[in-house]
Every structure is written in C-alpha cells, then in structure tokens.
Amino acid sequence: MNRLKPIIINELRPIFEKLGIDENHWHPLIQTSRESSQGDLTLPCFPLAKIVGKNPLEIANSIATEFPSVASIQQCNAVNGYVNFRASNVWMFEQLPSCTDSMLEKKQILIEHTSANPNGPFHVGRARNAILGDTLVRLHRLAGNEVTAEYYVDDMGKQVAVLAWALEHLTKEEVDSILADKEADSGQWEGKTDHQSVRWYQAAQSLRQSSERKDSIEEEITTLVHASEHGNSEVLRQFENAYQPVLDGMLETLQRLGIQFDRFTKESTFVINGDVATLIDTLKKSELHGEAENGALFLDLEPRGLTGKTEFFYCRGDGSSLYATRDIAYHLWKWAQSENLVNVLGEDHKLQAKQVGLTLQELNSKAPEIVFYSFIKLPEGKMSTRKGNVVFMDDLLEEAHGHAAQVVQELRPEYSHEEISTIAEAVGTSAVRFNIIKVSPEKGFTFKWEDALAFEAGSAPFVMYAHTRACSIKEKVESSKKPSTFEIEDFTNLPEGCEQLLRALMLFSDQLDTSVMENRPHIFANYLLQLATSYHAFYRDCHVLEGNEVNTTYYAISEFAKNALRKGLVGLGITPLESM
C-alpha cells in the first residue's frame, strides 16, 4: 500500500497547510493500518493534538471532512482520533500489473552464507544458515538487486587437517574397528562421498581423544595445520584432496534444496597471495597494537567500544595467522568485489564478527551487514556430530520425500508413480525450507519431524496449493471452447474474497522491500501465507468459470495472483507446481 501514500499525502498537504502543521510532523505518521477492517492506511492524530492544541478527535474529524473525493480512495473517515484511508477497488485493479515490482533502488550485493567446514555431511544444524542465506539471495534477486552468492571454503585449519590426516593414516578396516562401538551406519548413503569421508574424520576424532597415540597424532596434526597456515602448497593440495569430495557431497545435498553458489573462495587464497602478511604488517602499525610475551600480536579494541576481553589476537607467536585474520583479509577483498556485503552467521560468531568489524573500520574499511541466527536444536538437545546426535540433511530430505509421496498417494490415487515422485520431491524440500524460513532467525529453533513434515495451512504446500488452484483455473479457461465472457464494470461491490485478494496483492512490494531491506526473510514468508489465504478466499467467493462463461475480470485477477504467488514461491526457494 506504499504506492497509495504519495496520493494521500498530496491530498492532505493543503489541509495541513490550513491547520498550520509542518510536513515533518504529519508525514511520518501515515502508516499501514493495524486493523485492515478499518482501512489500508491510517493517520493517528494524537501527536498532532499537542502541536495545534486541539482535541485529536476534532482534528481527525476535520481532516476526514475536508478530504476531497479521489478515484483512488474509496473511503476516508475519522474514528476515535484516527483518520482511515481505504483504497478503491478500481485503483487496486489498475495497480495489479506492477504490484510485484520492488520500489527500492537497485543495488549490488555479495551474500556469503553456509561456508560450512567440509568435514562431513550437511546436517540440519547447518541448514538454517544455508536456507536463510539462499532465501536472502533469492529475495534480493526478486527485488532486482545484482547478487553474488558466495561460499567461503575453509580449506585450512584443524578440522580439514584432521580429515586429511585420517585419510592418509587410517585404512578402512581401522576406521571400521574404531567406530565399531558406534551405531552402525545404515549404509543408505554409502555411495555419497561426504558420508564416506566423515567416518575417517570421526575415527580420527576418537583417536585424538582416547588412544595411546593421541599425543603423537596431535603433533602431526598441528604440524599440518601450521604448514597450511604458512601456505605450504603440498599440504594445501593434500587438504584439497581430502575435503573436495566432502564439499561435493555437501553441495549435492544443497542442490536438492535448490541452493547454489556463484563463487567459491578458498581461505588459503589470502595466505598464498600475501594479503594476510600485508594485513599483519598494517595492523602492527595500528595505535591499538600490542604484543604478548611470546610474540603473539593483538589489537586492543577497548578504545573502540569492546568490553570484556578486549585483546583481539591476529597473529600467533610463530608468525602464523589466525582464522579471524584471514577473515579480515577476505573481507577487504570482498569489499573490492561488491558495494554491499551481507554475511549469514550463527550467533556463536557474534563476538568474532564484532572484532572483525571493528578491525575493518580501523583499516578505513567497513563492517559487513550480518544476519545472525540461533542454532537449531533437536528435542534431545544440542546437535553434536561426535555424539552421533545429528539429523543429516540427506536423511531429512529423504524422509520428507517419502512422507510427501504417501500424502500425494492418498490424496491423488489417480496420479502415476512418476507424477507422485515429482510432486513429493517439490513438496518435501519446500516444506523443509519453509518450516525453517518462516520463523525469525534470532528465535531458538527446535527441529521436530512433525513440524517439518506438516503439510497443512501455514506450510509450504498451503501456498503451493493456492498457486496450483490458479494454474488449474487457467488450464480450464484455455481448454474451454470459445467460452462466452463478461467483465465486471462496477467495482464498488466486489465479493469479500475478491477485495481481500486485491488488498493482499497490494502488499507484495511493501513486504518484499521490508524483508530485503532488513534482511529478514520470514517477513516475506509470512506475507506469502497471507497472500495464499487471500487467494483461497477469492477462490471461495469468486468463480472465474461459471458454466461456460468466463468472468474475465476475475480471471485477470486470478492470473495476477498466480504470477505473484509464483514469484513469491521462487523467492523463497519453493518449487511452484502446476498440479499437486
């Protein structure tokens, strides 16, 4: 309804000039109505009462009385000190072709997300990052922004080192015997590289903890880590051979969720090309610079507002860099690639991100925008690969597919196996995505199968179904032979469901823009539920096909809604289906 604002403001201007109230006072008061039954936009007059020394009810009344009659506004009335404006049906109908267009200025943006260590299969704990990140990518694209989706590959450091060490030193038999006391692998994912490699990683983790060899193993791993951090190309190649198959497996899983990346940037890049060394030299010259007894270097960020432990270490005593140091080098590089940066990070990275951001500012660069999210827990508690307390994304998606197939089978027994499988895949993956994306990221999230696989109202299939109904109408209209048509000429008295849908469509760009501006996809997800609900109401009240007659007005509205639904679904990474 933001498109209605300029119209209203135009008409209000002379009225407020007469009242002697400055634009700065009344302009920002105009807001979307809380109660849509009252109107579309509302102007509360309470704050104005003080300025002119009048009763707010009086002010509201006089504004409403003086408000001229305009084609775009159906109604302007005063209630309890509020002035309510209601858009006219004709105006809304005219707006339909452009209702999905974002009103924001287009920008260039680099979104880094997921960036999970390639040391094992994707689990649902990591899924929130990937789904949140990918949805942001999609919504920014829907809003017309030029987006690069980027994955930062952690190709050095301890986790990869452990994996590389294990692959070099352990045979399959050794791995099997070390993991023998663990729950047996179902074997379902035997052919998938990430599931294979993770067994070596787990075996190594087990040895590091309890075997007699643990000290020597630790030493070997530490040697590898340090070699990688000094840019040792042979070790880095060994690492790559270890992690690449795992990463490929993870990406395969993500692909199934519709998640893809434009670019992969390796952490080691900035060690090898000297950026990290240059950065360390620069930081040494900072006025915040400090040095520990063993030669390790830090920045004291206290003067920049950090509290608690304010030393931020960027260089070890042996001269090697730390993860955060490389991250800063990476960010300096990213700023050269794009005007806007967004990172998606777990809440455990808050302090780290603060340190990186402050240091970037210290270097006359900027801190990126960051979307933080809380972790996904399981009902049994925190997810932990070591304890085997994980739900693998592959298992989840398989389960979702199976469950969806069962539902389709029951609901549409006439469909072929292939049709059922296609629908089940779309419904299953979409439901998983939607289940995670519809809640605000800072909210703690407990993963429950029953929620992920709930296909009723409030879920992805609910929205998909609205789209399907619209597709079905289109097909019926197109296949009916030379239907007679009629259109509605009087828009003043449309059925409730029709008005509701028009109103919902008018909110598309508002909601998309807010969602994109604030980087909060759940806003748009919830809006899409509202849009679907409204379409169902329209479907209930307005029949496009009545006998052999096509109501072209309704048909036009249905088509615009179908388009909006499709765009919205794609924006959330949900697969729009023609039939389901």
Next chain:
RNA sequence: GGGCGUGUAGCACAGCUGGAUAAUGCAUCGGCCUCCUAAGCCGAAGAUCGCGGGUUCGAAUCCUGCCACGCCCGCCA
C-alpha cells in the same frame, strides 16, 4: 562474573522505529464436496503478552530491576 539474544493461548509462532478489539497455524469442538483440485473453506473455544516498577493521552512494543532459558567471553575454526 561480563556481553548478546530469547520469554506472547496446551504447543508453535507473528506483532517490537509506542497507537484502536494482540494476528496466524497445530491440537480441541462443530459445520461445508450434485459448484474452477477439500493439501481448501466457515464457525466455536482458548492470552494476568515471564514477574515487579517507571515514562506516556496511550506500553506486548520504550526505560529500569529481577527470574528462566540459549549463545559467547581460546595465541581454535
């Protein structure tokens, strides 16, 4: 101990730059397929918005104290 976040019906969740009767879904109870796909629609019931103070014409929303839960406070990544 310090920092950040969360606390809204039985469950889950929206609303948080202060505004009207706190929105939605699940679960519960009742109704709708001779009518474009019932994965839908209609209705009922269900909320001391964690607790206490404060600011205000007006507080779920802002301030403050307390309580509960989560995350962080590595020369790890």
